[in-house]
Amino acid sequence: MAAADSHLDAPPLRPPLANTSAPRDREPPHADLDKLRRWQEERIARRLRGEYESAVLHLAEVVNDNMSTPLRLASIRVEGAARTRQSFLSALVTPFLPPPATPSFSASSDHSSSLGDVLHKARHIGSLLQETDIFQSVEARLEGSRDFLARPGDVDLVLRTRERGRFYLNTSTQVGNNEGGASATCRVRNAFGGAELLQANLAFATTTRVAFSASLSAPLLPYLPYAPSASPNPNLNTRGEISIFGHERDNTTFASSFEGVRGLRAAVRTGTLRNGTHEFAYEGVLRHIGNLAPTASISIREAAGPSIKSALSHTYMRDTRDDALLGTQGSYVKLSHELAGLGGDTSFFKTEGATQLARRLLPGVTVSVAARSGLLWGLDGRPVPFSDRFQLGGPMSVRMFRANGLGPQDGPDSLGGDMYWAAGLSVIGDIPRRPHWPVKLQGFVNLGRLDSMDKSRSLIDNVRESISKPSVGAGVGLVYKLDAVRVEVNFGVPLVASKSDGVRKGIQVGIGLDFL
Template identity: 55%
Template sequence: MTDADPTPPPLQPPLQNTSSPRDREPDAADLERYRQWWEERKARKVRGQYETVLMNFNAAAVGQWNLSSSLNIASVRVRGAVRTRESFLGSLIHPIIHSPAEGDDTLENVLRKTKKIKEVLEETDLFSHVEAVIDRSRDALAHADDVDVVFLTKEKGRYYLNTSTQVGNNEGGASATCRIRNAFGGAETFEANVSFATKTRMSFNGSLSAPLTSTLKTRGEVSVFGLERDNSSFASSSEGIRGVRAVVRTNALTEGTHEFGYEAVLRHVGNLTPSASVSMREAAGQSVKSSVYHSWTRDTRDERLLGTRGSYVKFFHELAGAGGDTSFYKTEMQGQLARSLLPGVTLSFAARSGALWHFGGKSCFSDRFQLGGPVSVRMFKHNGMGPHDGADSLGGNLFWSAGATHSLLDNVVSSISKPSISAGVNFGIPLVASKSDGGRKGFQVGIGLDFL
């Protein structure tokens, strides 16, 4: 030690004993007992990490095994999976069994791998009960350190049928849903839904999804869909949509959910009312959209509807033009931030924005943005904001006051210099509105998932 090295100050007795009796610490003078106590405490902690595995051990082997015992998994069997393909179960289990072990082949590593297998079996959503049993291998050629891991499972019901009525997003209706779980034995899900409502007179959707990776974090889906929507309250027409869609969806809790898709859609604007404007008559007819899209969603809110903390962010991008008769780039963004100020008092801030760049000619009515209403921008009529032709809302290329007849630069300048603003709690009054916006004074009630 040199003169420049610091030296600790001397301890001045008496020193206070800060030990706590809750962990039954031994006397400091008894070093051997203290070492034994520390090893037992460490072992209890490690065992506690695997209590959720619900292990059952063969009684004859319990006395011979500890966490450092040399063990190797000889085989894995899943009992009770009568409707699930063995090849699918193997694709889930083999990557875990053959993954590099953290250290030597020990009971601790066997427990770790068994826990991972149990978790992935539960993540398939095929089983209502999963229990693991570890025993000496019964294979006549097995080594003395080989063990078998047997999962005792009970499959969930295969068929699901539900009918319901609902009120939300400014309309009421009834729906029926049919779902087949594990349709072909590989965790595929087939789902069909049909609904009837006041504004969306009829809609249907049929989809088949399946996992694409052994971690179950990526799924593929193909679907057909359609709807008939009554737009006469704001656009003097009705709209019909029929389409097909193919999607690849990845899910990570920390990184959010990515969705990549392609869709081909036939749209039809018709059933014009006698008072339909010239602009709506020009928009009537069929159009075909062929597009690819990507969306990213990250949600850390504690509750989806009434979150007290966390955030929600979603980005959406769509590029159309690979076929069909419309060509555009469309992007949308929405977010929400919630913070708890006091017990029972939460401050929530939400924002939405979007833009549409159309490549040549005018954009289609079905592609433009519609804004306004109790679950969109309060104290404005449903889809009542933006450019109008008479009583008909034409939609816009930007979220506020942009229209199909203006350039993108004009839309940006207009939406910034002449915004539409409202304020109110239960009773509201529009503070600033564009000439074409349809505002409302007084009480306005809205039930839905998204509020702005």
């Protein structure tokens, strides 16, 4: 009895009970089950987030404290790349591995490698794999080396990847360069396992009645010889491309004819658009001018028939604008040179340049200054074919003039020219009290001229005369950025025009990508 009396039980708890929840928890009443459940989920999420952030900070401290720890990258493995050639992956990752052991190479000579170096290499390799446009995701981890000859501090870098879909098919309607149409595009990514891109396109439009193209491009730099002593810096900025193309274009609005083009092209591109790209290309093209309108001029009738061009070209382009269509800061430069005469029935040298500079003057107000110029010089004494001559004028170049309406004319037809220049000043601003609208106000002044070269005079005299007699147009309008194109509705007048120029007074609409 004494032992039983010594065992005491706590009395049972009976309501009403005091509320012990902390006021800062803001616990909802038990009657509202939905609010109670959401409160509990948010509370758990906050706790997990706090634990995750603490773990990340702790891991960052551990890594930062051990960045100088000696570590050597022994091998690199890429997992999940079933449709990518191992030779291509090896060309990308091999430059990041240390050179193979030789009698003059010992373990003591690789002590400079550390955890920091390995992590930087892992980040660089992951970025390089993403740059191929083959992989949807790339995850990296470090493991102890599996090699039975591994030394202390040797690790393997394992990259777990997930490849993108290979096939892409798209049909769309599109508007650009003052014409509208429909197109179908088929694309095969990583076609042969080495980041190749195989693409075919078929389009129908109002001016270009039908156009087709097929191209195959691939990175070239991974296949170039690699020197193990060089610093690992492979990149995919050098690509080669082979293409075939053709189109049927309706030129009746300015040249009373149709033009058919069939050709092939091979090009090598290198660099990035922001730092500058170079393209070296060869092009062989068969052109045919036919289906003349009854009102076609004698000059167009003489230009009718086939012509063959075989040419080498070089193009440099650099674009630092924040927006290619409505830039508020940055600059754009493009220079191109073409030498024809390596076969075919035409021989000439053509050079062309374009530049644009955009700056923000005031909040919501941007000024844009642009200029273009080109020179065409025949090399065999014969007239340069109509298809290779410059055309100028229209809502995308010298506004308030007809499309391709500047320069030499023969009746209703524009014959093109050997030399041109054009410049423009545009001020673009927000609509008052509606700065968030995608429609902007524009005021512009454009001037330019297109001429045929007078071979009896010097080049300087030809240029001086062309600059002294510009055609000028000015006006105001609205600008709207519609997805990938720019739309302008302008009202203006030509201020100065030559007798042969085709002018356009009143309202003019422009739709395209590259405006002066």
